[in-house]
Structures are given as C-alpha cells and as structure tokens.
Amino acid sequence: MSVLIQGSQLRALLLGVRVDRATDTLPQTTTEALFNITGGRVAVTSLVGEVTTAIGAGTTPDAKLIYNPTATGTSFDLCTAVSIASDAVGQQYYIAGSVASPGALLVGGAVGQSNAVFDMPLVLSEGDIELNMDESVTGSVTWTLTYIPLDDGASVAATAV
Numbered sequence: 001m002s003v004l005i006q007g008s009q010l011r012a013l014l015l016g017v018r019v020d021r022a023t024d025t026l027p028q029t030t031t032e033a034l035f036n037i038t039g040g041r042v043a044v045t046s047l048v049g050e051v052t053t054a055i056g057a058g059t060t061p062d063a064k065l066i067y068n069p070t071a072t073g074t075s076f077d078l079c080t081a082v083s084i085a086s087d088a089v090g091q092q093y094y095i096a097g098s099v100a101s102p103g104a105l106l107v108g109g110a111v112g113q114s115n116a117v118f119d120m121p122l123v124l125s126e127g128d129i130e131l132n133m134d135e136s137v138t139g140s141v142t143w144t145l146t147y148i149p150l151d152d153g154a155s156v157a158a159t160a161v
Contacts, residue, residue, distance in 0.1 A: 015045045016148035021158035023052040027135035031066060033128040033159045034143050040151025043121035047129070047145045049093040055139035057086050062134045064105050065095060069127035076123065079105040081134065093141070128159070141161065 011018065021034055047065070055061070062081035069075070079095040082105045092108035129145070147156050 005032040011146070015146035016043070017146065017156070019145045019147070019158050021143040021145075021154050022161045023042040023140045023142040024161040025053075025140050026055070026061075026063075026137060027131060028048070029133060031130045031132040033068075033130050034065075035145055035154050035156050036155070036159055037124055037126050037128070040104075040149070040154035041125050042147040042149050042154050042156055043123050043149075044129075045121045045146045045148060047095060047143070049131075049141045049143045051087050051089050051091045051093075051139060052142050053140035054089055055084050055087040055091075056155055057064075058111070058135050058137035059085075060135070061085050064132050065092070066130045066132050067124055067127060068130055069125060071126065075130075078129070081105060082107065082131075084139075085137070087139070096127040121148070149159050 005013065008018075014112035019035060024032075060083045065078040066075050067078050084091075084093070084105075084107065087107065094106050094108070095104075095111045131141075131143075143158075145156060145158075149155060
C-alpha cells in the first residue's frame with residue numbers, strides 16, 4: 001500500500017521545521033528579537049510576516065530585519081528598510097537577496113500575497129533575528145520562519161511576546 005505525503009509533511013520535506021511567532025505589537029523606535037537560534041548553524045529557508053492589526057500612518061515608519069550573533073561580532077542587516085505606513089491587515093512582508101547583498105524588506109504585491117521562500121537559504125549561527133522600527137507606530141505582525149538544522153542540536157525558537 002502506498003502512502004501519500006500531505007500538507008505539513010510536504011512542507012517539512014521542502015522547507016524544514018516551521019516556527020511561528022505569535023502576533024505582537026511593533027517595537028516602538030527600537031529593535032525586538034523575533035527568533036532565537038541556538039545549538040549551531042541553521043539554513044533559514046523562508047521568513048514571512050503578516051499584519052494582524054493595521055499599521056498606523058506615522059510619518060515614514062521604516063522596518064527592517066537584523067541578525068544579531070550571540071558570539072562576538074557585529075549585528076548586520078538581513079534587508080534594507082522599507083516604509084510600512086498604513087499597511088492593511090493581511091499584508092505580508094518578506095526579504096529578498098542574500099546576506100552579502102541584502103535586498104529591501106519587501107511588501108507583498110497585494111494583501112495575502114508574498115514570495116517568502118528564499119532562492120538560496122540564509123545560513124546563520126547562534127543569535128537572534130530581530131525587527132527594527134525607526135519610528136513609533138501602531139500595528140501588530142505575526143511571523144513565520146522555516147529552517148533546516150545544519151548542525152546536530154541546532155534549532156530556532158520564537159521569542160516570547
């Protein structure tokens with residue numbers, strides 16, 4: 001008898017382990033950790049945020065994702081910043097490019113649309129993936145990350161909301 005691979009099993013084969021971070025208000029003119037990588041290196045295969053409470057207008061509230069290593073080293077941008085002013089519920093965010101040449105934090109073309117799967121996974125060591133907001137603005141976003149552990153014991157966990 002054959003067994004069909006379905007839903008979450010197929011996603012796990014293609015993208016790896018899924019980690020969801022509960023919806024949370026945006027950090028106010030500061031940086032907040034979204035995910036924590038422990039136990040070694042991981043290959044991040046996708047990362048997408050979805051607006052759950054509409055984003056306020058602000059003047060030009062720019063958002064970007066940052067990698068902050070646990071070991072001695074300097075944090076670096078995973079993408080360049082983009083304004084998320086007045087984004088509607090269901091709008092999705094994702095990043096493009098590579099660590100060597102990061103693209104902008106991208107906003108899906110329409111509510112509920114994004115291209116969040118990376119062409120080339122981001123290989124990151126122990127540390128945090130953080131969201132930086134350069135302005136205080138209302139709104140909430142939930143985040144989903146998928147990864148494949150490269151080292152035995154490596155994992156990613158969502159930070160507490």
